[in-house]
Amino acid sequence: MISIVIPVFNRKEYTRDCLQSLRNQTNQQYKVIIVDDGSTDGTENMLREEFPEVEILKGSGSLFWTAGVNMGIRHALKQDAQLIMTMNNDVITDKHLLEKMYEWHEKKPAALLGALELDANTKQPIFGGERLNWLLNTIDEVLPTLSEDEQKGLHAVTHLPGRGLLIPRVVFEKIGLFDQDRFPHYIADYDYTHTARRAGFELYVNYDAKLLTYPEESGERQIRSEKNFKNYYKHLFDLKGGGNLRDFTRFTLKNCPKPYIPFHLANGYTRRLFGYFLR
Structure with missing residues (x-):
């Protein structure tokens, strides 16, 4: 069962x-x-x-x-x-x-x-x-x-x-x-x-x-539905933000093969910081 x-x-x-x-x-x-x-x-x-x-x-x-x-x-x-x-x-x-x-x-x-x-x-x-x-x-x-x-x-x-x-x-x-x-x-x-x-x-x-x-209905979709500074902050730092920088950093350090970590972090930070305004 x-x-x-x-x-x-x-x-x-x-x-x-x-x-x-x-x-x-x-x-x-x-x-x-x-x-x-x-x-x-x-x-x-x-x-x-x-x-x-x-x-x-x-x-x-x-x-x-x-x-x-x-x-x-x-x-x-x-x-x-x-x-x-x-x-x-x-x-x-x-x-x-x-x-x-x-x-x-x-x-x-x-x-x-x-x-x-x-x-x-x-x-x-x-x-x-x-x-x-x-x-x-x-x-x-x-x-x-x-x-x-x-x-x-x-x-x-x-x-x-x-x-x-x-x-x-x-x-x-x-x-x-x-x-x-x-x-x-x-x-x-x-x-x-x-x-x-x-x-x-x-x-x-x-x-x-x-x-x-x-x-x-996802929290991130709602944050992106109206683009403003408040929602941008939520995107990067709120627990329900799809671009949460802390979670992304922890995820990368825990799961990414060590040789690729610097590139993965740099690429990911760039996507999260700028991608919010592009999608």
């Missing part, structure tokens, strides 16, 4: 839609653990009234994504969970998501598996994984390289996002939990999957398992 860990803070309508989509899964071998980090919009009451099967853990209001996910994972591991999936509440699961995750897990039992992401509004594929080349300091997207007929099965990647990420228990036993001290919110998922890959685990995007997402 897959234990699905979902951290939430308010936005109960997204949580409701996500949980309802899970109820429609063709494979019902799952349980949901919600980590509610101090929601004030009635999320807890909604969960207890409409989704009594969901297990609720309470946070203090200061967990952010990584500590919230870790709380749920610890709880699932204590319950002897063998498969854990991290998921954001602002996604809709395709009804075959878990069925297709189980199918490929049987073939790759120690691999970490992500899902193909579709735009929830257009239903078109928008993200199918990335491959980071440390030497060239480039990130190549997998999806644009594939024909429509090739958009199926597993495709190897170098890292994976935490929304819809299937992680076997053996991974936690070998490398531990997400690094909430260094990466309290953004980039913790990329750091964790890079760490897993260095430890010998394979990473794939499962193109047969699909998630519908809302790209414009």
Whole structure:
């Protein structure tokens, strides 16, 4: 059985839609653990009234994504969970998501598996994984390289996002939990999957398992939606800023091969300092 860990803070309508989509899964071998980090919009009451099967853990209001996910994972591991999936509440699961995750897990039992992401509004594929080349300091997207007929099965990647990420228990036993001290919110998922890959685990995007997402709802997209000095500061220094310089520095020092660190940092700082105004 897959234990699905979902951290939430308010936005109960997204949580409701996500949980309802899970109820429609063709494979019902799952349980949901919600980590509610101090929601004030009635999320807890909604969960207890409409989704009594969901297990609720309470946070203090200061967990952010990584500590919230870790709380749920610890709880699932204590319950002897063998498969854990991290998921954001602002996604809709395709009804075959878990069925297709189980199918490929049987073939790759120690691999970490992500899902193909579709735009929830257009239903078109928008993200199918990335491959980071440390030497060239480039990130190549997998999806644009594939024909429509090739958009199926597993495709190897170098890292994976935490929304819809299937992680076997053996991974936690070998490398531990997400690094909430260094990466309290953004980039913790990329750091964790890079760490897993260095430890010998394979990473794939499962193109047969699909998630519908809302790209414009990300914190970084909202910061970029109106370009001004306040948002520029958030982009570089806020915990939810996609260009957070501290997180990028920590990520590079922890994961980048040592000979490439100076170039990777210089390139990355340049992109973050100036790229905000170009995109």
